[in-house]
Amino acid sequence: MDFKLSEREELLRKSIAEFAQREIVPLVEEMEKTGEFPRSLIKKMGDIGLLGLVTSPEYGGNGMGFLARAIAIEEVSKVSGAVGLALQVHHMACWPIETWGTEEQKKKYLPRLTNGETLGACSITEPSGGSDVFGLQTTAREEGNYWIINGRKCFATNSHVADVIVTVARTGEDEKGRPAFSAFIVEPSFPGFSLGREEHKMGFRGAFTGELIYNDCKVPKENLLGKIGEGLRIGLATVNRVGRSGMASVGVGLCYASLEEASKFAKERVLYGKPISNLQAIQFMLADIFALAETARWLTYRAAWMMDQEMPCDTEMTLAKLVATENAFQCARLACDIHGGYSAIQEYPVQRYLRDAWVSIPSGGTSQVAKVVLGRHVIKNF
Template identity: 35%
Template structure:
């Protein structure tokens, strides 16, 4: 349901206050402890952040893509670990069920995902499977009224906390490529399902990833999302445009926050008798950052509106994700440079945000994957125009 303008503005303002008053002051603690305080997690649940995209009938806010992006612009201003905690519930950890789940699966899981009672996690990547997602090796073989899962998933976001895994597994070993892959809703705690130790990462401390291991893990046949084999990869593809726009919005929010930090430092730091903000060579970096962040915001907003209107936006989502994730990396790098020696010191946060920003160019499809998608679409359009 689309919110009226006043309600939307009130919701955005509420999230902005939450970011300013609760999240930003907690960033250093989260980075140091690699953990988000329980009280903040509860406050995030109360605000409905875990159910932004889940339909109202299942306890979520049921936001449109445009509305979700408006909130993620705000949440994105804080260290990415905060958003990461609920992002899988909003995106790839729930949307497979929202789009293709059976009525029973939706009723069983979506209310608990929306409330934050269940943390959803999306298990696709494997030790030898990353960008080539159609090469999944984890197997799910039918055995009576169950499936037996075997395999290892790697770098799975929120896996240490997850109560429900959306697992991509090959149900037809004879079928090569994506056609033999199915999606399962697998509850944590089942015999044969275990998680590895949380990885130590370059950045985004407080957001946890680890391996998920299946060793003769028996799941009921009712766990097959949609009740149809061979649809898992198609289900995953359906949610990617939404996830990529969400990531792009987060990149915009982080870039805008970094620019605030950069300018606050530049107008107060003096060299040669005047603020460094007055030096023309630095002004080039300020202007480039502002223009690029504005362009990325406009891309997200345009693609989100088009998606809400029912248009296919797969290519536009790839454009937005590619541009925004590369953009925030450049802005974060400029921020370190503007801070000079202070930019390399943890106290100033510039180095932490530089490391945090780096991951955006990798997950939900690397920059190179987005470039391939965009280029193939352009070639197909050209052939269609020429009748080839």
């Protein structure tokens, strides 16, 4: 086993941390106020290479892979969980297009998605179901040279900023009579597509979350992603491998953000004539945050590394996501405890970490859904 990150990965962490400090930190306050994603950041994220982490160089990406992506999202999320979320969901559009797309689809969409022209989105959840995939009601029917999509997607990250959306709709039934789904690449300019409500969230403010409405939306036939009936497989694989590892990395970033702020505050805050970091009660909390953060990080890195090795890793991804997002909340809670009354004041970022961590828990499937997956794994394998 080798737990040492390579020189490449260390340099990546450093350069993304510098990027985050220079380009993202100045935007955070405005994002918190408006809830809007700063569009000017997309080109900059493209230029630095963040958008192309899981896309091959032949389609404009850098192909650094999933461990590199975990490190990069962690560093971004340390300064803004919202940008981390937007970035990770963007990869949820890139990866299925490269994995299941035709050569024409890859050439058409991936360069735009990696060079900073636009962000991508991957929208599966509906009011009637997300984790309950058979509850999805959106339909697609063939009509001439088009697929006609009808339905409404909700909780779509990057909803109001993405120009390339990977989505899933019912296209019939399988041989057992269960609903069969297919995946599609949709552009907001297609007739019949419109944006619905934009959610005002308590956390991840600055990352768009909203509704996508398909009202007889005409999607060209060549925008079917994968084969007819493969939609569920594409959607679930994308959520499991890209979405959960991405949310885990956002969680890791929030854990370390809490750790750094808590330590800084504890060393600066003087009570009874000494910094509160001298108090064992505070040291215990700092130790707890550290243990939670390290656990989250290494579970996340292992899962990402397994993905890079092309090993089956759905279980490890789910475990990493469960632990990292739950730990992010605990870390932020402890950091708030250390801050005392200051944690309620917006100038101190720990309250933002707490709000972001709370929203990270149901993103990509609730902790309870993750535990169902993991419980079944335990019963089957131990």
